[in-house]
Amino acid sequence: MLNARDLRFGFAGQPPILDDVSLSLEAGEWLGLNGDSGAGKSTLGQLLAGYLTPQAGTVTVDGAPLPRRGLRPVQWLPQSPELAVNPRWRVKRILEEAWTPPAALREAFGIEPDWMNRMPQALSGGELQRVCVLRALAPDVRYLVADEVSSMLDPLTQLDLWQGLRQIADERQIGVLVISHDAALLQRLCSHRLTLSDGQLYREPPAEQPDAQIATAPRQSPR
Numbered sequence: 006m007l008n009a010r011d012l013r014f015g016f017a018g019q020p021p022i023l024d025d026v027s028l029s030l031e032a033g034e035w036l037g038l039n040g041d042s043g044a045g046k047s048t049l050g051q052l053l054a055g056y057l058t059p060q061a062g063t064v065t066v067d068g069a070p071l072p073r074r075g076l077r078p079v080q081w082l083p084q085s086p087e088l089a090v091n092p093r094w095r096v097k098r099i100l101e102e103a104w105t106p107p108a109a110l111r112e113a114f115g116i117e118p119d120w121m122n123r124m125p126q127a128l129s130g131g132e133l134q135r136v137c138v139l140r141a142l143a144p145d146v147r148y149l150v151a152d153e154v155s156s157m158l159d160p161l162t163q164l165d166l167w168q169g170l171r172q173i174a175d176e177r178q179i180g181v182l183v184i185s186h187d188a189a190l191l192q193r194l195c196s197h198r199l200t201l202s203d204g205q206l207y208r209e210p211p212a213e214q215p216d217a218q219i220a221t222a223p224r225q226s227p228r
């Protein structure tokens with residue numbers, strides 16, 4: 006289980022954005038997170054992945070603190086993929102940075118062989134986003150924080166992306182925190198959702214009918 010307990014975080018010289026924030030994400034669970042722009046959702050995502058360090062509180066995976074080096078068991082996928090790649094690397098090197106995704110998965114994510122030799126600037130934002138999502142799915146990755154990852158994709162490509170992610174997350178029991186302003190998307194993907202407001206997390210009522218095509222398994226135990 007990914008566990009965040011009593012997190013407090015503020016950027017240097019600023020009041021805390023997050024104050025005593027706790028959440029848990031089980032293996033294989035899909036949890037939604039929304040909140041106003043600037044509420045601190047991406048900040049929370051980066052704390053969960055270990056890109057930022059909380060001023061108070063802990064983040065653990067199965068009771069152990071996040072590792073300081075090596076592959077991150079919690080991967081944060083940001084909204085802007087161009088900021089998450091080395092602009093001097095070709096797409097093949099970017100995609101295969103941590104593992105070599107099999108052909109079937111490349112196909113499921115709509116990744117074309119002829120992109121491999123291009124520089125990342127020669128892909129569209131949506132194409133590069135799919136490369137980044139697949140790159141993050143190395144075998145030892147346990148949790149994903151998908152931070153507005155599909156907002157730049159057309160509806161069909163969005164569906165492909167979420168279905169591809171759903172398949173691999175179900176197979177490997179990866180837990181996914183989906184951050185989005187799109188309430189309908191969160192309802193479709195996640196049986197449980199949280200809202201971040203004024204530095205605190207609030208639980209939303211359960212979705213009545215998660216999308217049958219990409220529905221997540223129900224939670225095993227109460228939060």
Ligand SMILES: Nc1ncnc2c1ncn2[C@@H]1O[C@H](COP(=O)(O)OP(=O)(O)OP(=O)(O)O)[C@@H](O)[C@H]1O
Pocket residue numbers: 016017022040041042043044045046047048049
């Ligand atoms: N590196 C930084 N230094 C100082 N302040 C920052 C930094 N990064 C983010 N902030 C501020 O922290 C607050 C929370 O930002 P964050 O990106 O976490 O919000 P968000 O909820 O993800 O917003 P959005 O929905 O617009 O993406 C914002 O007020 C933002 O301006």
